Every structure is written in C-alpha cells, then in structure tokens.
Amino acid sequence: MDTKARILLVExxxxxxxxxxxxxxEAGYEVVHCSDGEIAWKTFLKSLYDICLLDVVMPKKNGFELAxxxxxxxxxxxILFITSKSLDEDKISGFKHGADDYVTKPFSMQELLLRIEVFLKRTRPLNADKRxxxxxxxxxFDYGELKLTEKSGKLKASLTQKxxxxxxxxCENANKTLKREEILYHVWGKDDYFIGRSMDVFITKIRKHFSDDKEVKLETLHGIGFKFYVSTL
Structure with a gap:
C-alpha cells in the first residue's frame, strides 16, 4: 500500500x-483503538477512516448503536463486527444496523486480515497512479482537461467528468480484469441497479471513442466485469 489504510478498532x-x-x-495498517462506543464515536467524527472494526458488547454505547x-x-x-455473539438474531440485528460482515471470537488473525482486504479492495483505489x-x-487522454486528442493535435472528443x-x-488498471462491482465502488462510490445502468451508458461511449483504434479494446467479461486492453499506455 502506498498510503496506509486507516482502521478504527473498537474493543x-x-x-x-x-x-x-x-x-x-504489522500487516501495514494504521490503527486507532478505542475502548468504548462513546469515545469511538467522538474519534470517528474527528478523522477519516477506511474501515471500522466494532465489538458488539461494550460500555456506554454498544456496537449496534455505534454502527x-x-x-x-x-x-x-x-463496518465489520468482531463479536462473541454467534446467534443468527444477533447477526441479523447487526446487518440491520449497517454491518457489512461478522467475525466471531475467537477468530484467526489471518481470517480477519483477509476480510479487511476484501472490503478495502472495494472502497480504496487499486492503483495510486498520480498521472x-x-x-x-x-x-x-488528458484527465485534467477532460479531452481526448489525436496524435496530430486535433481534438477527438470532450468528456464529461464521470x-x-x-x-x-x-487507464490506471489497463490490461487487468476488473469486476463490475469493483468499478462501481471506485468510480461511483456504491453499487446499485440504476448506477450500474448509468455505467453501461458510459462504457458504450468509451468504446465509441476508441472504435477506430486497433490498439485499444474494452472487453466485456460476461458474469465478471471488464478488461481494458491497451497495447500502448
């Protein structure tokens, strides 16, 4: 990771x-540890975090209320709950209060790290490319000017911000397989049906911009996502 992901740990x-x-x-994350729900809430408001790991049973404010x-x-x-509660009703209550997943105590650190990585891949940039x-x-392609220009210098297309x-x-992830939901989270911030339909419109526009260039291909991987093939980048 070029910049450390920040974790709010409440236990x-x-x-x-x-x-x-x-x-x-030790795994490369920056961690802030709070010992109760009220302190955690005040801490959360003061800074930005990439993921929250919350215990359920805590003094002053429990994990459900905090979530x-x-x-x-x-x-x-x-939001990932770390809890000794494994009953289905507790899990359902957690999801209703905004949880994304559960890890039940005692848990293996390897399992926790893998789950954290899964969520961060959805919400943090895959590539810290500053170009x-x-x-x-x-x-x-000039991202700052929202323009596509031919080698001759002629304007090929003006782009919308999205x-x-x-x-x-x-471009940052050229020649890589990108899952559909991965793209939606990174570009739109969430994955739902209507945003997905909007993305499909933009996909069609991008294909049209490069339709005359055999060095570029935006391929649909059915049931998976997309791959942006570029022989020169």
Whole structure:
C-alpha cells in the first residue's frame, strides 16, 4: 500500500484490542483503538477512516448503536463486527444496523486480515497512479482537461467528468480484469441497479471513442466485469 489504510478498532477488552492493533499494524495498517462506543464515536467524527472494526458488547454505547450512527454519517465505509455473539438474531440485528460482515471470537488473525482486504479492495483505489495524462493507443487522454486528442493535435472528443473518471480508472488498471462491482465502488462510490445502468451508458461511449483504434479494446467479461486492453499506455 502506498498510503496506509486507516482502521478504527473498537474493543473494550484491552488485551485483545492491544494484540489486534499490533497485528494489524504489522500487516501495514494504521490503527486507532478505542475502548468504548462513546469515545469511538467522538474519534470517528474527528478523522477519516477506511474501515471500522466494532465489538458488539461494550460500555456506554454498544456496537449496534455505534454502527447505526456511523452509517448515518457515512453509508460507504465498511463496518465489520468482531463479536462473541454467534446467534443468527444477533447477526441479523447487526446487518440491520449497517454491518457489512461478522467475525466471531475467537477468530484467526489471518481470517480477519483477509476480510479487511476484501472490503478495502472495494472502497480504496487499486492503483495510486498520480498521472493525469495517458497515451492510450493513438490517442492522448488528458484527465485534467477532460479531452481526448489525436496524435496530430486535433481534438477527438470532450468528456464529461464521470466519463473521464471511468476512463482514468480503466487507464490506471489497463490490461487487468476488473469486476463490475469493483468499478462501481471506485468510480461511483456504491453499487446499485440504476448506477450500474448509468455505467453501461458510459462504457458504450468509451468504446465509441476508441472504435477506430486497433490498439485499444474494452472487453466485456460476461458474469465478471471488464478488461481494458491497451497495447500502448
């Protein structure tokens, strides 16, 4: 990771919290540990985090209440419950309050790390590419100016901001298989039916822009997502 993902860890068991924090930091994450729900809520409001790991049974404010508050403030941040409760009704209650997943104590650190990685792939950029200009086949894509230009210097197309956002994401991850939901989370911030239909419109537009260039191909991988093939980038 070029920039460390920030984790808000809320666990009232000091020893478990300290051990979990240490292991997560060893794995390359930046971790803030809070011992009760009220402190965690105040801490959450003061900074930005990439994922929240919440215990359920805590003093002052339990994990369900905290998750509900966090979700009202931010409907995209992943929330993962770490709990000794394994009953179905507890899990259902957690999901109703905004949880994305559960890990039941005692848990393996490897399992926790894998689950964290899954959620962060959906919500953090796959690539920390800082470029704003890309040579895409026979075309120059200027993200800052929202323009596609031919090698001769002639303007090929002017892009909308969202069209440029999507094309930039494809350029940053050229020749990689990208899942449909992955693209939606990174470019639109969420995955739902209507946004998905909107993305399909932009996909069609991007294909049209490069239809005369054999060096560029935006392929649909049915049931999976897309792959942006570029022989020169």
């Amino acid at each position: 009232d068991d000091y020893n478990l919290g300290a051990i979990t924090k240490k292991r997560l930091e 509900k508050q966090i979700r009202q403030r931010n409907d995209l941040i992943p 704003t200009t890309f040579a895409v086949g026979k075309t120059t 069209e440029a956002d999507l094309l930039k994401f494809f």
